[in-house]
Amino acid sequence: MPTVLVTGATGFLGQHLLRELVADGAKARGLSRSAGGDAAVAAAGALPVRGELGDAASLAAAMEGVSAVFHAAADTNNWGPGDAAQTETNVGGTARLLEAARAAGVTTVVHTSSVSAYSHLVHQTLREDVPQRGAESWINYERTKYAAERLVRESGLPFLVFQPSHILGPGDRNNWSNLIRLVDAGKLPGAPPGSGAFADVREIARAQVRAWRQPARDETWLVGGEHASFQSLVTEIGRQLGKPAPTKPMPAWLLRGLARTLDLGSRITRKRPDLTPAAVAFTCHHLKVDSGKAERELGYRSTPLPALLADTIAWLRAEGLLSG
Numbered sequence: 001m002p003t004v005l006v007t008g009a010t011g012f013l014g015q016h017l018l019r020e021l022v023a024d025g026a027k028a029r030g031l032s033r034s035a036g037g038d039a040a041v042a043a044a045g046a047l048p049v050r051g052e053l054g055d056a057a058s059l060a061a062a063m064e065g066v067s068a069v070f071h072a073a074a075d076t077n078n079w080g081p082g083d084a085a086q087t088e089t090n091v092g093g094t095a096r097l098l099e100a101a102r103a104a105g106v107t108t109v110v111h112t113s114s115v116s117a118y119s120h121l122v123h124q125t126l127r128e129d130v131p132q133r134g135a136e137s138w139i140n141y142e143r144t145k146y147a148a149e150r151l152v153r154e155s156g157l158p159f160l161v162f163q164p165s166h167i168l169g170p171g172d173r174n175n176w177s178n179l180i181r182l183v184d185a186g187k188l189p190g191a192p193p194g195s196g197a198f199a200d201v202r203e204i205a206r207a208q209v210r211a212w213r214q215p216a217r218d219e220t221w222l223v224g225g226e227h228a229s230f231q232s233l234v235t236e237i238g239r240q241l242g243k244p245a246p247t248k249p250m251p252a253w254l255l256r257g258l259a260r261t262l263d264l265g266s267r268i269t270r271k272r273p274d275l276t277p278a279a280v281a282f283t284c285h286h287l288k289v290d291s292g293k294a295e296r297e298l299g300y301r302s303t304p305l306p307a308l309l310a311d312t313i314a315w316l317r318a319e320g321l322l323s324g
Contacts, residue, residue, distance in 0.1 A: 001025060001026065001027050002026050002027065002067045002068065003026070003027040003028075003029065003065050003066050003067060004021055004026050004027070004028055004029065004066060004067065004068045004069070004070060004212075005028075005029045005030075005031065005049070005062055005063060005066045005068075005069045005070070006018055006021070006028060006029065006030050006031065006046070006069075006070045006072060007031045007053065007069070007070070007071050007072055007073035007097065008031070008071070008072035008073030008074065008112075009029075009030025009031050009032060009037070009040075009041050009044075009046070009048075009072070010030070010032060010033075010036075010037040010040045010041065011072065011073070012167065012169075012171050012172050012173070012174070012175060012201060013072045013112060013164075013167065013201055013204060013205065014030065014070075014072045014073070015040065015044055015171055016169075016171065016201050016202055016204075016205035017070050017072060017205045017208060017209070018030055018041065018044035018045065018046045019044050019045065019205070020205040020206055020208075020209045021046070021070070021209060022044065022045035022046060024209050024213070027047070028044075028045070028046035028047070029046060029047045029048075029049045029062065029066070030044070030046045030047070030048055030049070031049060031050075031051045031052075031062055031073070032048040032049065032050055032051070033050070033051075033052055038050075049061070049062040050062075053073060053089055053092075053093025053094075053096060053097060054088065054089070054092070054093060054096075056096045056099070056100065059096055059097055059100040060100045060103065060104070062100075063100045063101060063103070063104035063106065064104060065104075066101075066104055066106055067106060067107050067108070068106060068107065068108040068109070068110065068212055069097065069101050069106055069108070069109050069110065070110045070112075070208065070212075071094065071097060071109060071110065071111045071112060071152075072112040073089070073093065074089070074090055074112070074114075074145070074148075075089040075090055075144075076141060077140075077141065078139070078141055078276050078278035078279045078282070079263075079266070079272045079273070079276045079278070080140075080263070080267075080276075081266075081267075081270070081272075082272075083140040086140055086141065086144055087140065087143075087144050090141075090144035090145065090147070090148050091144050091147045091148055091151070094111075094148040094151050094152065095151055098151060098152065098155045098157065101155075101157060102155070102156070102157060106157065107158060108157075108158050108159070108160065108212060108217065109152055109155070109157050109158070109159045109160070110159075110160045110162070110208050110211065110212055111148075111149065111152045111159060111160070111161050111162070112162050112164065112208075113145055113148065113149040113152075113161050113162065113163045114145045114163055114164060115163050115164065115165045115197075115222065115224075115287065115289060116134065116139075116141055116142045116145045116146075117132050117134045117142070117145045117146040117149050117163060118130060118132045118133060118134060118163075119132070119133040119134045119136065119137040119139075119142045119146070120137070120139070120142070120281050120282060120285040120287075121133045121136060121137060123286070124288075125288040125289070125290050126163075126222055126224075126287075126288065126289045126290060127222065127290045127292075127293075128220050128221070128222055128293055132146055132149075134146025134147075134149075135147070139278045139281060139282075140278075141278065149161060158217035158218060159217065159218055160208070160211045160212060160217065160218075160219055160220075160221075161219070161220040161221070162204065162207070162208055162211075162220075162221055162223055163220065163221065163222045163223065164199050164204050164223050164224075165196060165197035165198070165199050165222075165223070165224040165225060165287060165289045166196040166197060166198050166199065166225075166287070167198075167199050167200075167201050167204065168198050168199070168200065168201065168225075168308050168309070168312050169200050169201035169202055169308060169311060169312055169315075170201075170202075170311055170312060170314070170315035171201065171315065172201070172312060172315075172316075173321070176198075176312075177312065177316055177321070179233070179234070179237065180237050180241075180309075180312065180313060180316060180322070181316070181321065181322065183234060183237045183238055183241060183243055183245050184241050184243060184322045184323055185323070186243065186244065188234065188245065188246055189246065189250065190246045190248065190249060190250035191229075191230045191231040191233070191234040191235075191245075191246050191248070191249045191250065192230040192249060192250065192255065192280075192283030192284060193230070193231075193249040193250060193251065193252050193255070193283075193284055194229070194230055194282070194283050194284045194285045194286050194287070195227065195228060195229040195230060195286045195287065195288075196227070196228065196230065196233075196287045197224035197225050197226070197227050197287055197288060197289040198224075198225040198226055198227075198228060198233070198305055198308060199223055199224055199225035199302070200225060200301075200302070200303040200308050203223070203300055203301050203302070203303060204223050204300075206299075206300075207221065207223060207294055207298045207299070207300040210298045210299060211297075211298055214297075214298075216297075219297075221291075221293055221294040221297070221298065221300070222289050222290065222291055222293065222294065223289075223291055223294050223300055224288075224289025224290070224291045224302070225289075225291070225302040225303065225305070225308070226302055226303075226304060226305040226308075227287075227288055227289075228305055229249070230249065230283060231246075231248070231249045233305070233309075234246055235247070236305065236306055236309055237309060237313075240306070240309055240310060240313055241313065241322070252280075252284045255275070255280045255283070255284065256277070256280050256284070258275060259273075259275045259276055259277045259279070259280040260277060262274065262275050262276070263276055263277055
């Protein structure tokens, strides 16, 4: 029975990875930073190990006897004052993790990257052979996801890289579930004008475990989902909640202007604004992802958006995170 380590184990994707690995028969360890994190890892059937990406010694200890690392930890900050800490986590933390993996003789690194490694500067449908432009981006998250992915590719360790698009599904407390809660509370002023590809977190976790079990290494897969405008997403959320929702997208120029104003104010208050220029850039972008390679090689599937939203909303209701 192989022993594997999962970083970001207490997060949205990490929790699903732990459950998939345990169900697949692996001895899974989850990196945790607190007693609450320990409990979450244990509840998924895995062994909690204390450690942080910023602490090389703790990573070395967590890596003892490990044959594979699933690296799902990342700082998704999109506010300028958080850029330095984000770079330290996403790039510095990945470098320390890879060094610990080399020293421990780890045979596979399964790295969760992002479509952001390509950058919103790319406007064509994303496929694995499309040149990445993350290094050119003014958005720190895109730069750090690009840089971390390059570290994995150049580490000399056998790797499997996954590049998810917008992730939805049960267990989402801080990502697209925020949009669902805003519609539920009647506080969403308008839908963003862009569009996205909505991926099922459960299918991403399954695809990663399947890839690890296969012999091929040094491979990359884009994992997207149903393409939809953010307006149609918001409309479907309102329909399923039985709540009124905005019927027209907000103009991109208005969002950009508002974000710049709020950002300037936040530099004085030192409080993160509700809207940032980077967040606006993401939601004004039209993202299209071709998941054909993952579908052919890993049996990856796209869950229809209404069904994916229904599962996510049902989980949010069960957790008491929606009204009614």
